[in-house]
Structures are given as C-alpha cells and as structure tokens.
Amino acid sequence: MLTGQGINKRFGKVEALRGVNISVRPGKITLLVGPSGSGKTTLLKCLAFLERPDSGTVSFNGNSFSYPEAGMPEETPWPELTVVFQQHFLWPHLTIRENILLPVIKRKQTKSNGFEELVALFEMEDFIDRYPNQVSLGQRQRAALARALVLNPKVILLDEITSALDVEQIGKIAKHLLELRSRGIGMLLITHLLGFAKGLLHKGEGDEIVFLEKGEVLEAGGIEVLKSPRHSRVREFISQIEFTFASE
Amino acid sequence: MGIFDIIWQYKQAFWQGIKVTIKLASIVWSIGLVAGIILGVLSDRYRRTVGYSVFFISFLLSGIPILVILYWAHYPLQVLLNKVIDPFFTACAVLALVNTFAVTDLVRNIMANFPEQYAVAARVCGLKSRTIIWNIKMPIVLRQLIPGLLTSQVAILQATLFASLISVEEIFRVSQQINASVYKPVQIYTALALFFLLICLPLNGLALWLKAKFTRDLSER
Numbered sequence: 001m002l003t004g005q006g007i008n009k010r011f012g013k014v015e016a017l018r019g020v021n022i023s024v025r026p027g028k029i030t031l032l033v034g035p036s037g038s039g040k041t042t043l044l045k046c047l048a049f050l051e052r053p054d055s056g057t058v059s060f061n062g063n064s065f066s067y068p069e070a071g072m073p074e075e076t077p078w079p080e081l082t083v084v085f086q087q088h089f090l091w092p093h094l095t096i097r098e099n100i101l102l103p104v105i106k107r108k109q110t111k112s113n114g115f116e117e118l119v120a121l122f123e124m125e126d127f128i129d130r131y132p133n134q135v136s137l138g139q140r141q142r143a144a145l146a147r148a149l150v151l152n153p154k155v156i157l158l159d160e161i162t163s164a165l166d167v168e169q170i171g172k173i174a175k176h177l178l179e180l181r182s183r184g185i186g187m188l189l190i191t192h193l194l195g196f197a198k199g200l201l202h203k204g205e206g207d208e209i210v211f212l213e214k215g216e217v218l219e220a221g222g223i224e225v226l227k228s229p230r231h232s233r234v235r236e237f238i239s240q241i242e243f244t245f246a247s248e
Numbered sequence: 249m250g251i252f253d254i255i256w257q258y259k260q261a262f263w264q265g266i267k268v269t270i271k272l273a274s275i276v277w278s279i280g281l282v283a284g285i286i287l288g289v290l291s292d293r294y295r296r297t298v299g300y301s302v303f304f305i306s307f308l309l310s311g312i313p314i315l316v317i318l319y320w321a322h323y324p325l326q327v328l329l330n331k332v333i334d335p336f337f338t339a340c341a342v343l344a345l346v347n348t349f350a351v352t353d354l355v356r357n358i359m360a361n362f363p364e365q366y367a368v369a370a371r372v373c374g375l376k377s378r379t380i381i382w383n384i385k386m387p388i389v390l391r392q393l394i395p396g397l398l399t400s401q402v403a404i405l406q407a408t409l410f411a412s413l414i415s416v417e418e419i420f421r422v423s424q425q426i427n428a429s430v431y432k433p434v435q436i437y438t439a440l441a442l443f444f445l446l447i448c449l450p451l452n453g454l455a456l457w458l459k460a461k462f463t464r465d466l467s468e469r
Contacts, residue, residue, distance in 0.1 A: 048372060050368060050371075050372070076371070076374070078371055078372045078373065078374045079372060079373050079374035081372075082372045082373065082374075083372045085365070085368075085369065087365065088369075089363075089365045089366055089368070089369035090369075091366055091369070091370075091384055091388070092366075092388065093387045093388055093391060102373075102375075102383060103370075103373035103374055103375055106375055106376075106379045106383070107374050107375075147373065148372075148373070151373060151374060
C-alpha cells in the first residue's frame with residue numbers, strides 16, 4: 001500500500017502541494033484528476049520518491065518516511081513501486097525489446113515475467129525490434145507501459161498513459177489494467193479521459209477519485225465524485241472535460 | 249612533371265613532413281581528448297568551481313585566433329621566460345591547449361544537456377546507479393559526442409598547418425620548401441591537398457555516418 005499524508009511541496013513562491021492526503025491500495029485504482037498545473041505530476045513524483053516533499057509522510061509497504069527529516073529509502077522502493085511517465089522516456093539507443101528487457105536482465109529476473117504475453121497483448125510484434133524514434137507515439141506509450149508491467153510492480157503510478165492512444169488501444173489497456181487490479185496491483189492514474197476512468201472505476205469497490213486544484217484536494221471519494229460532484233469547481237471541470245471529449 | 253612524379257622525386261622530404269604532421273596531430277589529439285574529456289566531466293560534476301573556471305578560459309581562448317596564441321607562445325612568452333623552446337613543442341602545447349578546451353566544451357555541453365529523465369526512468373525500473381551510468385548514460389552521451397569529436401579533431405589536424413609559421417617542419421612547410429626549389433605549385437599543393445583529403449575525408453565521412461546513425465532524435469516527440 002502507498003500513502004501520502006499531509007504532503008506539502010513548494011517551488012520558490014509557488015505552493016505546488018498543500019497538505020495532500022492520498023492512498024493507493026492493493027487491487028484498487030486511485031484516479032487523480034485536476035487541471036494542468038494543479039500539482040498532479042508533482043504529487044506523483046513525491047509518492048514515487050522522485051521528489052522530496054517539504055513536509056508530510058509517504059509510506060510504502062509499511063515503511064514510513066516523514067519529511068523533512070527523512071532521506072531516501074535505503075532499500076529503494078523501485079520497481080515494486082514504479083511509474084509510467086506521460087513522455088515515456090524510452091531509452092533512445094535501445095530497441096523496444098531491449099528497453100523492456102534491460103531492467104529484467106539487469107535485475108536477474110527471469111524472462112517469464114510475462115514479456116511474451118505483454119508483447120502479444122499490446123500488439124508489439126511488428127515493432128518490438130525497432131528503436132523508439134522509429135515507432136509512433138502510441139506504440140511508444142504501449143512499450144513504456146510494458147516496460148513497467150514486466151517488472152511485476154505492486155503499485156504502479158500512471159501519468160496520462162492514454163494521451164496518445166486510439167480508442168481500440170485504450171480499450172485494451174483498460175482491460176489490462178482491470179486484470180492487474182484483479183491481481184492485487186494498486187494503481188494511481190492521472191488521466192483526462194473520464195470515460196476511460198469511469199470504465200475502470202465502476203467495476204471496482206474501494207476505488208477512489210481525488211480532485212486536485214492549486215495543490216489542494218478539493219474533493220475525494222468514490223465513483224460518485226465523477227457522477228455527481230459536490231464541489232462546484234469539480235462539477236465545472238468535469239462538465240468541461242465531458243463537453244470537450246463529446247465534441248471530438 | 250606530374251603530381252606523382254613530384255611526390256616520388258621528393259618522397260623522402262614529403263614523408264618526413266607527413267611524419268612530423270602525424271606526430272604533432274597525434275600528440276595534440278591524445279592530450280586534447282584525454283584532458284578534454286576529464287575536464288568536461290569535472291566541469292559538469294563541479295559546475296560552480298571547475299565548470300565556471302573552465303568556461304571562462306574556454307570563452308577567452310575562443311576569442312583569440314590560434315595563430316596569435318601560437319605566435320605569442322613562440323616569441324613574447326619565450327622572451328619573457330628567457331627560454332628557447334623547440335617550435336615543435338610550442339606547437340604541441342598551444343594546439344593541445346586549444347584542443348583540450350574545444351573537447352571540454354563539447355563534453356560539458358552534451359553532459360549538461362543529458363535528459364535526466366532517462367536516468368529517472370531507469371531508477372523507477374529498479375536499475376542501480378552503475379547500470380544507469382554504463383547502460384543508459386554513457387551510450388547516449390557517447391553517441392552524441394563522437395561525431396562532434398571527430399569533426400573537431402579534423403579541424404585540429406588542419407590547424408597543424410599553422411605550426412609551419414613557427415618553423416615546424418611539417419607537411420605544409422616541407423611543401424613550401426620543395427616549391428621554393430622547383431616551383432611546381434599546382435602539383436605540390438595538389439599533392440598536399442590530396443594528403444589532407446586522404447586523412448580528413450574518411451574522418452569527416454565517419455563523423456557524418458555516426459551522426460546519421462546515432463543522433464537520430466533523442467527527444468521524445
């Protein structure tokens with residue numbers, strides 16, 4: 001389980017996060033929603049131990065780190081806790097296959113971590129031996145997701161992973177995320193595709209939606225936050241997103 | 249008398265000149281590459297101390313033509329120090345200095361612009377620091393660095409011609425001397441051009457090929 005309690009983070013005069021509480025539970029999905037610049041990615045980085053919060057506590061697998069005193073965990077939490085970034089960051093000098101397998105080989109994990117299954121699932125056979133710059137954005141996104149999944153993480157943080165995918169691919173990823181959830185993997189998902197999010201959330205109890213604005217949690221709760229938000233700003237934001245995607 | 253007749257007739261002198269040029273270039277390349285890479289890495293790691301000092305010297309050097317530095321080291325500096333230094337060593341020192349800072353600049357810029365996100369992606373995949381350096385950082389940095397390095401070393405080879413102006417008996421000076429005695433400028437300087445083409449073209453070609461092969465688009469679009 002991954003939790004963040006009272007997380008504060010400031011960049012100069014900008015308060016990026018203000019007392020944020022959030023949790024990612026095993027086999028559950030936490031959806032993080034909010035406008036650009038609301039602090040979603042900063043929060044994700046704090047939870048992934050990639051950014052030090054100014055204050056607050058981040059706990060993973062029973063180990064708590066209270067800031068500002070805490071340093072980096074001695075036992076690194078990765079890849080049990082891993083991240084798929086919006087920009088993918090596939091290593092450009094390696095093929096897609098090498099990108100996925102390098103961590104597996106270097107960590108001396110066996111190849112049977114579902115590599116073949118992931119290649120088949122994400123239909124990567126045709127481009128598995130190409131370099132990242134030789135494939136499309138959507139293909140890179142699938143590869144980045146496969147690179148994280150092949151490591152069998154317990155908690156996975158997904159930052160806008162569907163931004164470059166077509167409807168069919170989004171459907172496949174949604175199906176796979178549901179399967180991951182059934183295997184007990186906790187997920188934090190940042191997305192603007194509320195339809196995609198609803199598809200994931202309505203089937204699961206205990207899933208959570210957190211609406212963040214200006215570094216503050218405006219509303220948090222179950223699927224009802226998307227269906228009938230209490231906070232007017234959340235209502236406005238959700239209707240705007242639904243309008244935008246409906247017009248597309 | 250054709251080009252090859254001239255080369256054949258003065259083969260001893262040409263060979264001597266080529267040997268001096270190659271020796272000079274090899275020394276300058278070796279010192280420049282080793283010292284430049286070390287300084288470049290140090291500049292990136294210790295930006296406030298080494299980085300700024302090196303940047304200042306590099307900036308200063310880039311504003312002075314190599315020929316002026318060479319002359320200054322050959323005449324005024326030796327007068328000031330009251331020493332007479334073999335022109336070959338003066339040329340070595342000056343060109344090595346210029347090459348060192350050129351290489352330092354290249355290395356520092358590429359290291360400073362290394363997209364740190366690739367290392368972050370490696371960390372969240374559970375890779376250790378050593379693996380990240382050897383399998384991620386080094387290959388990416390080297391692929392970006394090598395074409396630029398080759399091009400700069402070709403430029404340094406061409407800059408060895410300046411050494412002739414302080415009486416180093418390298419290929420250009422030898423050609424001038426032969427031309428002074430037989431006056432066949434077309435053949436002699438064509439032979440000289442051929443010599444440089446023979447060395448520089450493959451290096452430039454290699455740089456272009458490496459650039460095309462390795463520096464595709466490292467950024468994610």
